[in-house]
Amino acid sequence: MDLLDFARGPALYFALAVFALGTLWRLLGILLLPWGLIRSPAREGSPSPFSSALKGIVVKLWPHKEFMAGGFFTFINGYIFHLGLAIVVFLFVPHILFIKNLFGISWPGLPSNVIYAVGVITAVSLIAAIANRMTSPVLRLISRVDDYISWVMTFLPVLTGLLAVSHLGARYETLIALHILSVAAFFVWFPFGKLMHAFLFVFSRAMTGVRFGHRGAQL
Amino acid sequence: MTAKTTTAGVAYDVHGDMSETDRRDAAMKGFVREFGAIAAAHMESCVRCGMCANACHFYVATGEPAYTPINKLRPFEQAYHRHAGPFAPIYRMLGIVPSVTVEKLEEWQRLIFDACTLCGRCTLACPMGIDIAELIKEARHGMYKAGLIPERLQLMDRTTKAWGSPATPAEDFADIINEAGEEFGVTMNVDLPKADYLVTVAPAELSEHTKALADVAKIMNRMGLSWTYHSEGFEASNIGYLNGDTELQEKMTRRIIDTAIKIGAKTLVLPECGHAYGAARWEAARWYGGDIPVRVIHMTEFLQEAVNSGKIKLNKIDATASFHDPCQLVRRGGVTKAPRDVLGKLGVTVKELQNHGSLGVCCGGGGGVVSNVRADPIRFKAFELKRREVEDAGADRFVTACGQCRITLTLGAKHFNWNKKVESLLELVADNLAD
């Protein structure tokens, strides 16, 4: 079995099994804790908890202009690499085929050249993010090992993906195997670090959305 | 109590006689009880983006990275991961997350109490929607259990437990009310056996702001309402809400709710106090253990109802004013429109501060900080943010609807020899009642 077969086979099986295990473990470990739902009466005319939850999820997509002064870079750069990752992950045809193979659903992709360009922008943005983390006094103080591991786990698939499409550094099948292995590592790490925010943000925002909606307060 | 400093020179206070282990365990147990699904989801969602720093007046005013809101939760979070999180058993087994040390808790006392007003502006800044302010409030519960709270808050705790109020013994309450009635020439109702409205007070009103007691009575009387103050349930400020003493919070909550039920009141009116609103309006059911059969409203909401219903008429003041939004009332309470409605009825043109409404900047003294003298230096720095905004807005008058904010801002003004008077919305209404 060569490296590519190992990556496409056992490594991915293992990673996805760990991903499923860890994600459910963590989500249920949180959501099955007591909810403490005894609440004072809602403000008159406040929206339903469901719409408050939705509103919380949506409103938090965009920061208040009041916080832009200090957080502009974090906000803009965060948007760039999140969108970049989303485009590269979900609109590159080989990735769509991967998803189709797993879940049976698919959608049209973007031209590969566009994906390469977005990939480069994403990589640059991620580098800017880690540079910011390592230089900003606030971020240095609040960062943990998790932040750096999660960065590496996110950056490696982008880097190996770019190397693979540009055939840099090694043979294509080696690079693509490393790419898949880096994705496997991403999946393994995902449930145990902050990457999990990709799922948790929904709950976190919705909960605060409901709390604020209940009080008639603005998020 | 013993005032101490950590090796790094951070001041902290210690109460009670406990071994280090007992103290730590007490804190852990206090923490662990807080970890419900919501706190857990919030604890797990942080991506360390640092956006919350920009929202905190203490960070903005000092540039001190330690004041980054999420950083203030560090020991609480550590306890969560070690004792309650999904991976807690693994973390314990492999020693990935160590026990929180007493030293760490001592060091963090300053961040959890001195450097946080529970104003919740960080909650609005957090892209993950983490309610950081709520978590800090919950973290205070364990800190209280471990006897690791600032001396002043401990003192108020003791006083409140003894008197039922941090300001005065309950036996003296009726006298204070009646004296104020005499002083300001208003008919007072106190300890009536039955009334539709139970009116509660804040500590400052029993000392510095006694005019407020009379102002409420004046308006109630003008409206012809059935109302009363009551010695058994008069204190709306809830020190337990601020210092983490959950038993006291429950006791204080029960006292006013039970009194309202006892006298058959349909409405419990809270004084011009921010955290009283948080405690009685939004948290009461939790500590009361079920539905509250009484409507709980803030003084500002009461005034809004009064002016909007036309039951009182106001003289027009031809002036401009800026309104300082009390955090617990506006940002975390949802009462944004009411004070502006009332100012409008007074004929006041509101010149909004740069940050206003739910994004208003805290006065710097909420969450017990104004009582905690140790926090004075950063409180004054934060005050300067507010002062700049008020000066930039350039209004004639400066009004708020929270006694605590008023005291904080007045102290700040005095410190900097700033000649801006901080006025009470209630007082403004009472003083301008039209015939």
Place this chain on the structure above:
Amino acid sequence: METDGQATAPGSALALILVREIGQALAAFAESGEPAAIDLRGLPMSDADREELLAWLGDGEIAATLAVAGRSEIRETRFTGVWWVRHFGTDDRIAAERIEIASVPDILIADMADVTAAAARFDDELAELSIPPSMEEAEHV
């Protein structure tokens, strides 16, 4: 030499690169007499690339067809010393295609080994002619 200034510049990037390379090799040949060759088959050329290059180089004074292990075609381009050489297998399938920069492509030059062999063969055949066995005698042999 034909100088056709009207020739359109190659539009394809590959053809353009090749044109430059040929130009450099030709200049070097003119200066030092060092011949050169460029293999076209190893390049990912499309038919369009090839046609553009061909059109640009044009036709020169010499065109030769060889019948040697299949057909070969050699054409001088409008640039003297630049030769288009194509070797075919049977079925007219291209086996090798190259641009040669030389006075004459080697394959056109008679090899001395072949010349020696030819001379020997010539001698043999001539000997057969000069010692005249009669046609009848020959038939009897």
Place this chain on the structure above:
Amino acid sequence: MSDRQTVGDILAQRGVSRRAILKYAAWLASAMALPPSASKAIAQSLAAARRQSVVWLSFQECTGCTESLTRSFSPSLEEMIFNLISLDYHETLMAVSGHAAEEARLKAMEENKGKYVVVVDGSVPLKDDGVYSANAGKTNLQTLQETAKDALAIISVGTCAAYGGIPGARPNPTGAVSVGEIIKDKPVINIPGCPPIAEAIAGTVAYLVTFGKVPDLDHLGRPKAFFGDTIHDRCYRRPFYDKGLFAKSFDDEGARNGWCLYEVGCKGPVTYNACATLKWNGGVSFPIQSGHGCIGCSEPHFWDKGSFYQPLSTAMPGMGAGIAAGAAAGVALGAGAAWLARRRQVAYSQQTSKKEGA
């Protein structure tokens, strides 16, 4: 069969001119990606070289490789290869049979000791003492070891000889292995493919004759001249890949338009071979040009890498159970963790209230 004459002498006897050698050298230089200017020198050394004795062994194979080599050869340029070599043993092609054939092999080995080249097509079965393939009373393993002992080099032609190929596909009932797994002390050149391209076989042999050495090989033992690039990199449909234009099935609009076959399982991106440049059937076409994706036949274990029609970027089949097991374990662990945490909370509340009650 030993020739003490040079290739040039023999060609002269056969009336083949030096021009033909020069032409052949031009072809060889092009095929082996040698500098074009080297063709004159190649021609000279070819003419001066001795004919190379070649012993061709066929093991577990289908004769497709021999077919590829011989069928593509028509009398002209390509037949030159047979002027360069003395094919002293080839079961399919030789006229003699039985003992005479075996003798020919042994004679060639004796006369050209240390100088002959062994070409192998087919894999070697090792299971059950190699009984699954034998001739002349010898198992393939014995024949290979005996023949390879005094060889100059071994050329493994076809994926079976190079990597085990189809006989070695799971479950590999005969225990088939490649030549390279048996012969460790001689240079082994792999020319994989199912079948390999004739020019790759001929070019490699010609190179060996001309230069007397093994050409540059990649890490899988393949001549870089023919296996240096992926099909994908040299594919005329590559621009469609870059533009994101893909055939979704073999009879859709995209297929008719000749778009990239990645989505229907083309293995071109990970397959190193010269199909896209040398092509097949006299340069007429190659699989992708004919509308079918590359199946990666020149790569080790191509048969065992999932469906030919499964896109390259997908995981191999058979993940469902593992993920389901992971998910089930996750649910159990998550619920367990929450239960433990709740139990702690209850315990702590009771302790606290007891202490306070006391």
